[in-house]
Amino acid sequence: AQSVTQLDSHVSVSEGTPVLLRCNYSSSYSPSLFWYVQHPNKGLQLLLKYTSAATLVKGINGFEAEFKKSETSFHLTKPSAHMSDAAEYFCVVGNSWGKLQFGAGTQVVVTP
Amino acid sequence: DSGVTQTPKHLITATGQRVTLRCSPRSGDLSVYWYQQSLDQGLQFLIQYYNGEERAKGNILERFSAQQFPDLHSELNLSSLELGDSALYFCASSVTPGTSGGAGTGELFFGEGSRLTVL
Numbered sequence: 428a429q430s431v432t433q434l435d436s437h438v439s440v441s442e443g444t445p446v447l448l449r450c451n452y453s454s455s456y457s458p459s460l461f462w463y464v465q466h467p468n469k470g471l472q473l474l475l476k477y478t479s480a481a482t483l484v485k486g487i488n489g490f491e492a493e494f495k496k497s498e499t500s501f502h503l504t505k506p507s508a509h510m511s512d513a514a515e516y517f518c519v520v521g522n523s524w525g526k527l528q529f530g531a532g533t534q535v536v537v538t539p
Numbered sequence: 540d541s542g543v544t545q546t547p548k549h550l551i552t553a554t555g556q557r558v559t560l561r562c563s564p565r566s567g568d569l570s571v572y573w574y575q576q577s578l579d580q581g582l583q584f585l586i587q588y589y590n591g592e593e594r595a596k597g598n599i600l601e602r603f604s605a606q607q608f609p610d611l612h613s614e615l616n617l618s619s620l621e622l623g624d625s626a627l628y629f630c631a632s633s634v635t636p637g638t639s640g641g642a643g644t645g646e647l648f649f650g651e652g653s654r655l656t657v658l
Contacts, residue, residue: 461646470541470629470649471582517582527647529582 429454431520433530440508441538448503448533450518459521460501462492465532466514474516477501488512513537542566545630545650553658557618560653562630564611570594570633571613572647573605577626588613620657627652 434449452458459478463471475486482494488511492503501518518530542565552558564571573585575598584597588607599605602620607613617624631647 463649468651470543470651471631471647472541472649473646476646527584529584531581 429456429458429520429528431518431528431530433516433518433533435533436531437534437536439536439538442510443507446503446505446508446512446535448516448518448535450501450503450530451499452501452518452520453499454520460492460494461519461521461527462486462490462501462503463517463519463529464514465517471517474503508535508537510537510539541648541650543630543632543648543650545628545653547653548651549654549656551656551658552620554620554622556620556657557616558620558655560615560617560628560630560655562613562615562632562650564613564630564632565648568632568634568648569611571607571611572631572633573599573613573615574629574631575626576629576652580626582629585615617655620655622657625655625657627654 430453432451440446461476462474464474465471474490475484475492477484477494485491490505492501494501513535515532515534517532519527521527544563546561550558569590572587575583575585585599586605587595591607602618605615629649629652631649633647
């Protein structure tokens with residue numbers, strides 16, 4: 428069985444400050460982990476993915492995530508938020524034969 | 540642009556009616572997935588097709604059905620519509636078949652969705 432928990436439903440940050448979106452997962456197997464972003468009225472887009480290579484994964488738009496097996500976490504960070512980062516972010520866990528479980532999402536608001 | 544095309548973008552209909560949502564996957568992608576996104580349920584996997592064959596079913600109601608055609612486009616049919624069916628319906632595609640709504644270690648490419656409003 429696998430599950431994913433996004434610890435914050437809403438995150439508000441000021442432009443230029445760091446962003447931290449928290450994700451914990453549970454998986455009986457070595458998981459694949461993904462972060463997707465959904466901008467208003469758009470489909471989901473892959474930000475980054477972890478598939479048992481380097482534990483620190485760099486994605487698009489300056490985002491990165493670190494896989495911590497001991498903490499079963501895959502938190503998403505960005506050093507400096509931009510107004511265009513306002514969106515909903517989904518943490519996703521997948522198992523070795525491809526079943527995906529989406530988190531409930533974290534809505535990010537960026538204030539000037 | 541993900542390369543996945545969904546039509547229509549918006550649809551308003553009445554309870555009891557039937558609608559068809561259409562999806563054209565990215566060129567070369569053999570797998571098509573359908574998801575439903577609503578405020579109360581979040582993103583729910585409905586069904587997956589791979590090269591014309593149903594591969595996995597998720598939380599799809601019996602009133603809903605889908606198919607994938609030889610040209611790989613897919614249609615999601617929603618019948619006897621209820622108010623609670625109002626949602627954003629996404630189609631996604633991937634190269635690899637995966638199972639149960641996933642794409643293995645690959646990536647899903649999502650369309651921009653079809654917003655269904657049932658009045």
